[in-house]
Amino acid sequence: MRYHRQTLLPQIGQAGQDRLSAARVLLIGCGALGSTIADQLVRAGVGFLRLADRDVVEETNLQRQTLFDEADAREQVPKAIAAEKRLRAVNSSVKVNPRVVDVHAGNIEELAGCIEGNAVQLIIDGTDNAQTRYLINDVAVKHAIPWIYGACVGVEGRVMVLRPPDGPCLRCIFPQPPAPGELATCDTSGVLGPAAVVVGALQAAQAIRRLSHSHDKNIEQLTWLDVWSGRFRSNSITFAKREDCIACGRRIFEFLDAGDRGALTSLCGRNAVQVRPQTAVRIDLKSLATKLSACGSTQQTPHLVRCHLPPPQDLNLTIFPDGRMIVQNTEDLDRARSVYARWVGT
Ligand SMILES: [Zn+2]
Structure with missing residues (x-):
């Protein structure tokens, strides 16, 4: 009965719920986007959620990171640990696996379950940095794992569903990451809490769609939004796939093969x-x-x-x-x- 309002949806139904309950997901980053994504997926009854985050909760996180409270900040609890405690209280039937780690080329395949031969069905990007996104893309392309990109700075956000090998990958669309310091970040430019919640909610919705429908096709799209002005735009990226793409075309995984250099x-x-x-x-x-x-x-x-x-x-x-x-x-x-x-x- 717990999922009654969700299984009532013709888009999901009991069969979709069963698929969701068996699904394994890796969420990288448990800050503002990750809080909303994890909360929604755990409430929706995903089977297994691995949370990877390197940081501890700080007071300045509380304005937008909805899984955490003042006690977490006072005690500087690692975000993955604080999140797991909260999520376990929300839905004890979901297996939540917290990992207090910096995600890098040396551990991302293990985190995605590729080493043990039990790969997750979806990777969700809750990070705030471009380097990790390109690393996620390499792993996703190499092991044919769909992933959901999310970014939010200021009052704007972007969400993109990528489904290699069939659809385009991140590098088909943005071949190179921005130079360090080139992009605005939340730490330097600020971020509106509701903007992050909307981006996280869109990522969670696409994750539920993807995980509850094994035969869902043509869902690649790039959504851009500005919650301050209320503007919203979505474009299909299904035809953005490039044969000469370094990652999905030529299968050169620059970020993954760079090894663990970023000490x-x-x-x-x-x-x-x-x-x-x-x-x-x-x-x-x-x-x-x-x-x-x-x-x-x-x-x-x-x-x-x-x-x-x-x-x-x-x-x-x-x-x-x-x-x-x-x-x-x-x-x-x-x-x-x-x-x-x-x-x-x-
Ligand atoms: Zn590509």
Whole structure:
């Protein structure tokens, strides 16, 4: 009975609901778009939802990231963990798999289930950066997994359903990612909460459509919207597929094959740098916290260690069990690297 109002829909019915309940989905990014997407898919009764997100909840997220509350921000809970707790309370029959990770070329195929031979049926983009979208596109094309692009900045948003190998891929439409810093981001230009909710809702609707209808064809479209003026536009992209496309035409996966190079990432607009180990490591949070407590005020939670290094350094460090560190209060990559080498190792 739980899904009665949904199975009543002629577009879904009981057969569609059954397909939805068996579906496996990877959602990359659990911020503003991801909150709405995850909430809607879990309420709709998707079978399995893997949530991958690298960040912790901060106070400035609460204006638009609807899965989180003040306690999450106060305790700086990783978003994937806070989301899973909330989603489990919403619908305990959905298997939600939280992963506190930075998604990169070295782990995205594993996250998509391609390594274990149990690939997800859909990947949904809830990220806020172009590099990850091109990486998602490579995996989607390589393994023939449909994916749903979503982007939102200011009062505008874009949603696109991509269905390789039949339809066009991201690189058929936008062959190259924008240069770093070229595009406006939420961190530098702001974002209206309802704009993100509308984009996330459109992505969730297309996901439910895709997952409940195994034979749905010709659903590739690019939707552009401006929630401030109320303008909305959708164009079919079914015929945008290009035979000479580097990804889906020539099957060269530049972003995936680049390997795990991005060990240092400046988190644009946030005055912070992320440092990620080149190889897989497992950090003992307890002994790290003991070591760090000699140098500054340190807290340990089940998911991370935080430390404030007092002036003259004046840095806030957050370290996760996978060896990833976020160094706040600097945009200097070399400085972040040396702090990382000193406290976590190279
Ligand atoms: Zn293509």
